[in-house]
Amino acid sequence: xxxxxxxxxxxxxxxxxxxxxxLLEIQxxxxxxxxxxxVFRAVHSIKGGAGAFALEDLVRFAHVFExxxxxxxxxxxxxxxxxxxxxxxxxxxxxxxxxVARDGGSxxxxxxxxxxxxxxxxxxxxxxxxxxxSETEAEEEDFAFTPVAVAxxxxxxxxxEPEPAVNEFTITFKPxxxxxxxxxxxxxxxxxxxxxxxxxxxxxxxEVPLLTDLDAEGSYLAWTITLKTTHCEDDVRGIFEFVDxxxxxxxxxxxxxxxxxxxxxxxxxxxxxxxxxAPVEDAASETIAVETAVIEAAADEFSSTDEAVAAxxxxxxxxxxxxxxxxxxxxxxxxxxxxxxxxxxxxxQQTIRVDLDRVDRLMNxxxxxxxxxxxxxxxxxxxxxxxxxxxxxxxxxxxQLTRDIQEGVMAIxxxxxxxxxxxxxxxxxxxxxxxxKKVRLVTEGEGTEVDKTVIERLADPLTHMIRNxxxxxxxxPEVRAANGKREEGLVRLSxxxxxxxxxxxxADDGAGINRPRVRAIAEDKGLIPANAQLTDEEIDNLIFLPxxxxxxxxxxxxxxxxxxxxxxxxxxxxxxxxxxxSRPGEGSTFTLSLPLTLAVLYGMVVTVGDQTxxxxxxxxxxxxxxxxxxxxxxxxxxxxxxLRNNFVPLIDVGRELGYRTQIVDPGAGVALLVESDGGxxxxxxxxxxxGQRQVVIKSLEENYGRVPxxxxxxxxxxxxxxxxxxxxxxxxxxxxxxLASDNLLALAG
Amino acid sequence: xxxxxxxxxxxxxxxxxxxxxxxxxxxxLGIKNIxxxxxxxxxxxxxxSTQTHLVISDFNMPKLDGLGLLRAIRQNGPTQKTxxxxxxGKGDKELxxxxxxxxxxxxxxxxxxxxxxxxxxxxxxxKLK
Numbered sequence: 001x002x003x004x005x006x007x008x009x010x011x012x013x014x015x016x017x018x019x020x021x022x023l024l025e026i027q028x029x030x031x032x033x034x035x036x037x038x039v040f041r042a043v044h045s046i047k048g049g050a051g052a053f054a055l056e057d058l059v060r061f062a063h064v065f066e067x068x069x070x071x072x073x074x075x076x077x078x079x080x081x082x083x084x085x086x087x088x089x090x091x092x093x094x095x096x097x098x099x100v101a102r103d104g105g106s107x108x109x110x111x112x113x114x115x116x117x118x119x120x121x122x123x124x125x126x127x128x129x130x131x132x133x134s135e136t137e138a139e140e141e142d143f144a145f146t147p148v149a150v151a152x153x154x155x156x157x158x159x160x161e162p163e164p165a166v167n168e169f170t171i172t173f174k175p176x177x178x179x180x181x182x183x184x185x186x187x188x189x190x191x192x193x194x195x196x197x198x199x200x201x202x203x204x205x206x207e208v209p210l211l212t213d214l215d216a217e218g219s220y221l222a223w224t225i226t227l228k229t230t231h232c233e234d235d236v237r238g239i240f241e242f243v244d245x246x247x248x249x250x251x252x253x254x255x256x257x258x259x260x261x262x263x264x265x266x267x268x269x270x271x272x273x274x275x276x277x278a279p280v281e282d283a284a285s286e287t288i289a290v291e292t293a294v295i296e297a298a299a300d301e302f303s304s305t306d307e308a309v310a311a312x313x314x315x316x317x318x319x320x321x322x323x324x325x326x327x328x329x330x331x332x333x334x335x336x337x338x339x340x341x342x343x344x345x346x347x348x349q350q351t352i353r354v355d356l357d358r359v360d361r362l363m364n365x366x367x368x369x370x371x372x373x374x375x376x377x378x379x380x381x382x383x384x385x386x387x388x389x390x391x392x393x394x395x396x397x398x399x400q401l402t403r404d405i406q407e408g409v410m411a412i413x414x415x416x417x418x419x420x421x422x423x424x425x426x427x428x429x430x431x432x433x434x435x436x437k438k439v440r441l442v443t444e445g446e447g448t449e450v451d452k453t454v455i456e457r458l459a460d461p462l463t464h465m466i467r468n469x470x471x472x473x474x475x476x477p478e479v480r481a482a483n484g485k486r487e488e489g490l491v492r493l494s495x496x497x498x499x500x501x502x503x504x505x506x507a508d509d510g511a512g513i514n515r516p517r518v519r520a521i522a523e524d525k526g527l528i529p530a531n532a533q534l535t536d537e538e539i540d541n542l543i544f545l546p547x548x549x550x551x552x553x554x555x556x557x558x559x560x561x562x563x564x565x566x567x568x569x570x571x572x573x574x575x576x577x578x579x580x581x582s583r584p585g586e587g588s589t590f591t592l593s594l595p596l597t598l599a600v601l602y603g604m605v606v607t608v609g610d611q612t613x614x615x616x617x618x619x620x621x622x623x624x625x626x627x628x629x630x631x632x633x634x635x636x637x638x639x640x641x642x643l644r645n646n647f648v649p650l651i652d653v654g655r656e657l658g659y660r661t662q663i664v665d666p667g668a669g670v671a672l673l674v675e676s677d678g679g680x681x682x683x684x685x686x687x688x689x690x691g692q693r694q695v696v697i698k699s700l701e702e703n704y705g706r707v708p709x710x711x712x713x714x715x716x717x718x719x720x721x722x723x724x725x726x727x728x729x730x731x732x733x734x735x736x737x738x739l740a741s742d743n744l745l746a747l748a749g
Numbered sequence: 750x751x752x753x754x755x756x757x758x759x760x761x762x763x764x765x766x767x768x769x770x771x772x773x774x775x776x777x778l779g780i781k782n783i784x785x786x787x788x789x790x791x792x793x794x795x796x797x798s799t800q801t802h803l804v805i806s807d808f809n810m811p812k813l814d815g816l817g818l819l820r821a822i823r824q825n826g827p828t829q830k831t832x833x834x835x836x837x838g839k840g841d842k843e844l845x846x847x848x849x850x851x852x853x854x855x856x857x858x859x860x861x862x863x864x865x866x867x868x869x870x871x872x873x874x875x876k877l878k
Contacts, residue, residue, distance in 0.1 A: 044838065272821045
């Protein structure tokens with residue numbers, strides 16, 4: 001049951017997404033009846049599933065919602081702006097109810113009440129929703145329907161009842177020599193085939209050579225088979241599945257007498273749909289005529305086999321069950337175009353649900369494969385084999401394949417950003433309502449794919465940035481109007497792929513960043529000296545500093561104790577970067593650039609002491625060879641390095657991580673200029689650079705616990721383990737006087 | 750061999766959960782031959798190409814809804830009398846009435862219990878065991 005529940009909630013998520021998308025589509029002018037139908041179906045399915053799990057609250061609310069949607073569907077209720085606003089709110093409540101049903105907790109009764117009343121007021125029905133379920137139940141019991149028992153023959157007959165379709169296939173089968181060499185036997189296949197139906201076989205021996213010319217391992221026989229079967233071609237083909245490619249096989253179907261061909265099905269479908277569209281009375285009454293006969297016949301049977309039937313309702317005359325023919329309501333007619341559209345549209349995408357663990361296991365194995373392949377390449381290089389040797393060529397292909405497999409597996413984990421983007425319209429509605437602003441959200445590139453984990457961890461920062469864009473970015477409607485802008489502010493959320501990364505823009509057409517104010521606040525809070533010379537860009541970036549918050553009053557929306565620094569940190573934790581561009585009076589754009597996967601990273605492999613470390617390439621700005629004159633002591637053991645009229649702290653990675661205690665000569669090593677939290681630059685001193693490569697990330701936390709200064713580990717081509725440096729932690733550690741002491745706290749925070 | 754052993758049932762429903770619930774119910778009743786379709790069109794293709802003794806179908810489905818499926822089955826000679834049980838939600842009274850017009854053999858209100866499923870089934874095809 002638990003597994004079923006899980007599936008139900010998964011489906012609920014999809015239905016809720018469909019519901020919201022549909023409602024928004026209608027709001028933006030979509031008038032396709034299929035949208036309304038899809039929306040209705042979504043709520044209906046949730047109701048149906050919820051009923052199965054006895055989720056009474058959910059069922060009740062979904063029922064009221066469904067009632068209103070049904071009226072829209074039937075054209076009794078116009079989908080006006082007012083109606084849609086109520087329905088969107090109802091969709092939010094429904095989503096909450098689903099979430100509560102899954103995770104526990106409770107939904108504010110008042111909210112459900114309000115939403116229910118609003119919905120009820122639309123459908124014109126008395127707000128009987130709270131007691132609605134029992135009422136309908138009572139109604140149903142009144143409903144007189146007698147099950148129509150079928151003239152079911154005794155089951156022996158059932159078994160011998162002729163199958164509806166008899167197909168005749170002509171199969172020619174000529175094995176290749178490889179079929180025999182892979183231990184397959186034609187006679188076994190033919191026997192299998194015989195089990196499907198009536199079969200006649202002719203063996204073609206004309207190609208058998210003279211004994212002197214006969215190759216004992218050759219293949220000379222071919223068969224022509226006629227098969228009469230009730231099975232379909234796929235079943236026949238299935239028998240030859242394992243010898244596919246090892247034989248010449250043709251299967252020609254002679255359409256069976258009563259086999260329902262595609263054409264027949266199509267014709268029937270077309271007729272059904274036309275009927276649904278045409279004035280219905282005729283069709284209905286015609287059908288009724290047939291059905292009366294059927295039902296009467298069935299009723300005779302029914303009374304004669306009375307004792308075998310456990311009838312749920314008292315047995316009436318079957319005629320009573322027939323309701324007078326009435327014209328079908330509009331809904332029925334509305335379904336015709338929808339069905340046509342669905343039929344002519346592309347086939348539904350086929351998907352399977354796979355446990356995430358399995359994909360992750362596969363991902364891990366591919367990681368091993370990548371490492372293994374790197375090892376082989378390294379051994380090959382060490383063995384001094386020429387690059388043109390067969391072995392090297394084979395290995396190149398292997399490398400290519402490994403990369404393809406890796407990409408393939410990553411593609412499995414990849415998901416469109418739609419799942420996160422979809423949560424935003426609701427957020428926008430809530431924030432807009434709370435701030436009294438008018439906002440239109442436009443999303444682009446919802447289909448852009450990125451790793452599932454990235455998507456999951458993107459939700460919080462995005463939520464925060466959108467909140468900020470509305471709360472701080474957009475002006476009040478009256479201010480906008482005064483400035484000659486549309487009253488309705490625009491927030492654009494878009495995603496694209498750019499050079500192997502995903503780039504997400506959050507743009508608003510608000511007032512832009514108020515630079516004098518940002519500067520004043522930063523000075524006020526002591527984040528910058530009063531006379532600092534800052535470019536516009538540098539001022540904009542001040543909002544990412546910890547402890548900066550521009551909201552003068554902590555509003556309910558933005559003031560949750562987190563600022564843009566948290567956003568920046570969480571994006572950096574994903575190996576990403578945030579940048580701003582802002583024009584006064586025209587708006588701001590925040591750009592996030594993120595890696596497509598968290599499973600591999602591009603790193604610079606460096607030597608420190610006797611250790612090999614990997615520094616993520618995303619944090620490295622440049623590498624340089626320090627000249628002795630550039631390095632200056634700076635109190636205690638601290639040193640700075642002069643870099644283009646600027647001093648940046650020089651951090652000896654070896655000492656920081658405790659690999660050595662004595663001070664080394666910077667001139668003997670290499671400095672990596674890195675950018676860490678808050679945009680501060682530092683130079684990391686390492687002994688030597690080995691190279692740049694893609695490495696597979698292996699978490700240490702799972703098996704070992706968190707190590708200060710180390711983000712994760714990886715396995716190099718020569719089989720050694722190398723640690724991946726956590727640049728931010730190392731820099732922060734150096735600033736606070738050593739990783740070992742109080743930096744643990746900094747990491748925990 | 751009981752009827753349950755031989756009965757070939759087709760479940761047509763666009764919700765996986767719903768299909769699985771019906772399937773579990775049917776299996777509990779000892780029915781072994783169960784096929785699935787996730788919309789009316791698929792259902793119709795199945796019924797027209799494979800021997801089917803009983804169709805249990807939802808109403809609301811994409812492409813072709815339960816009523817459309819029912820009508821198509823009733824209009825196609827060989828399947829004209831194939832027993833058809835409609836799954837409905839609570840309060841879908843109008844729907845059931847319409848379905849009766851087009852010749853359902855029984856209906857079953859979701860959510861249902863296994864005994865209710867059994868009763869509904871046996872009312873149409875006779876004792877399962």
